[in-house]
Each structure stands twice: as structure tokens, then as C-alpha cells.
Amino acid sequence: MTKCIIGKCLLLQILNRRKMTQSDLSDMTGISKTQISEYINNSRKMSLSNAFLIACVLKVDVLDLYEYRIK
Template identity: 45%
Template sequence: MVKLSRGRCRLRYLLARTKITQAELSRRTGYSKQQISNWVNNRELMSFEAAATLAYVLKCQIEELYELVINH
């Protein structure tokens, strides 16, 4: 059976691509700058609701927020 899991957060790359700062993302989403930093630096995994919010603001798919790891 194949199982997918979340790898590294790609938020750092998505912010660079969209030229949005962590502070601006914080302002647009209502999440604290510290929370955004925790996600960017892989200290915490974001919830589905947070991922959906960030994907909406960054105009990307939720799947783009994390690398996917395939476990066989």
C-alpha cells in the first residue's frame, strides 16, 4: 500500500515566487508573524484550514505548500 505524507514546507519558495514577505502574509491571513515563520522554517505543520487560507492568498494549490513523500 502506498502512503503519502508531508515533507518539507515549500512556503519559503512560494513567498519568493509571489514576492510576498512573511509580514505581508501575516497581515493578509491574520496568522502571526511567528506562526508564519514556524511554518517557513519547518518547526510546525500547518492545519488544513491554514493551508487552505495560505493557498488562497498565494494563488496556489494546497498541494504546493508541502513536498509530498511517498512511502511504500
């Protein structure tokens, strides 16, 4: 059976490359700073709708938000 294993969130690296803060992203998406911090610290996974929203705002592919592998 094939599985997709979701790894580390890459959001902080993307924000750093864009010289953006978690607060900037929160303001642009309406997602709370606490929730964004939880994504970055890998204590919470993004919902699909939030992943698409964040990817759209950051102009990245949704697949760029997490490390993943197909097993």
C-alpha cells in the same frame, strides 16, 4: 499500506517568487508572523484550515505548500 509523507514546507519559495514577505502573508491571512515562520522553518505543520487559507491567498494549490510523496 499507502502513506503520504509530508516533507519540507515550500512557503518561503512561493513568497520569494511573489516578492512577498512573511509579514505580508500574516497581514493577508491573520496568521501570526511567528506561526508563519514556524511553518517555513519546518518546526510546525500547517493545520488543514490554515493551509487552505494560505493557498487561497497565494493563489496556489494546497499541494504546492509542502514537498510530499506517496509511499
